[in-house]
Amino acid sequence: MAAAVPVTSDTDASKARRLGELREFLMSRRARVSPAEAGLPDGGARRRTPGLRREEVAVLAGVGASWYQWLEQGRDISVSPQVLDSVARVLKLSGAERRHLYVLAGLNPPRPEVARDDQEMCEGLHRLIDTWMPQPAHIMDAYWNCVMYNDAAASVLGMRSETSENCLLTFFTDPIYRTRAKSWQRNAPQVVAMYRAACSEHPDDDGFAAVIAEAKAMSPEFVELWERRDILPGGQVAKEIEHPVVGTLFLESTQLKVPARPDLTIALHTPMPDAEVDTAGKLAWLATPEGRRGSIYPVAG
Missing domain, CATH: 3.30.450.180 (Beta-Lactamase)
Structure with a gap:
């Protein structure tokens, strides 16, 4: 995946804070999307945690399971706007949340959109x-x-x-x-x-x-x-x-x-x-x- 130009050059401390916030943000957004909302059958099985599993987000976004796991863990990996948009779509992010995701991932955010x-x-x-x-x-x-x-x-x-x-x-x-x-x-x-x-x-x-x-x-x-x-x-x-x-x-x-x-x-x-x-x-x-x-x-x- 092609790396995008970062917004600014982070110091080690600021990058750690940014990636830590990215981890918490993705986990919280994943937890609020149910399998039914994502178009998946729940199978009647009881889940230990609410929302989608990491593997399900990866499949729906068309990315590798390991790559999405690294993204959510806040690892310092290369990301592209196209992949972030796929993740944002699966997690049903609003326009403001999508821009926030870009910033946390170290990319220039897209132009603001008017929410419905x-x-x-x-x-x-x-x-x-x-x-x-x-x-x-x-x-x-x-x-x-x-x-x-x-x-x-x-x-x-x-x-x-x-x-x-x-x-x-x-x-x-x-x-x-x-x-x-x-x-x-x-x-x-x-x-x-x-x-x-x-x-x-x-x-x-x-x-x-x-x-x-x-x-x-x-x-x-x-x-x-x-x-x-x-x-x-x-x-x-x-x-x-x-x-x-x-x-x-x-x-x-x-x-x-x-x-x-x-x-x-x-x-x-x-x-x-x-x-x-x-x-x-x-x-x-x-x-x-x-x-x-x-x-x-x-x-x-």
């Missing part, structure tokens, strides 16, 4: 951004398509259902946002570099290619910035917004990730301190009935 039980988190995330009021907040998928946004994002940033659903395209093409964003020229290189970093994690994804192609067709400014090939991790962006009702707002946008939903990014905006501009007070007023009436029609300028 975590696919219904959107209601909770909607409550999160609604609770963020009166500050703007929105949630994007991996391609920066807007999944949801709160009322403050609509009134301050001009987010609305009739615009492009993609935040990158909106940044470059929406006239309302372009008019309000006084820091647009300063923010644009950072935004493009952050999007290139997101693309770099999925080099063969047609979804990113489609967004980039559309952005190039719609914006010469994007083309110029994209050709710079700058890369920045998703983080914080300082924005100056000129709102048509309350005037200047200084905001800091922060991208956050939820480990259980690696396909989503939460963008939270917080007021930045300024001696002359009370951004927090203005946001609070915009969320009042009077403020909502004053900004009900999003107009450019």
Whole structure:
């Protein structure tokens, strides 16, 4: 079996701890899978220990019994991602457990996956951004398509259902946002570099290619910035917004990730301190009935 490149070079002590944890982890996962769950007849025989036997895991995973015994004993042997995936399948590991198995075996873990039980988190995330009021907040998928946004994002940033659903395209093409964003020229290189970093994690994804192609067709400014090939991790962006009702707002946008939903990014905006501009007070007023009436029609300028 071909050896994979290890995550880091272990010291003897850290390797012993890692392999010891690997042994305990595999034993605990094997004990929770019954023969019936694995598709094996139990034969009616009473087992001394719960779960599958080592030999049964080896057969179902298509590996040698001795090799799997060495793996579970925490011996320092070569492993491959393909074999670990077979073991993970037999032991019915979740996505997080599969990544944990890779790390314990000394391999780079696979990309996080969304577990079936975590696919219904959107209601909770909607409550999160609604609770963020009166500050703007929105949630994007991996391609920066807007999944949801709160009322403050609509009134301050001009987010609305009739615009492009993609935040990158909106940044470059929406006239309302372009008019309000006084820091647009300063923010644009950072935004493009952050999007290139997101693309770099999925080099063969047609979804990113489609967004980039559309952005190039719609914006010469994007083309110029994209050709710079700058890369920045998703983080914080300082924005100056000129709102048509309350005037200047200084905001800091922060991208956050939820480990259980690696396909989503939460963008939270917080007021930045300024001696002359009370951004927090203005946001609070915009969320009042009077403020909502004053900004009900999003107009450019």
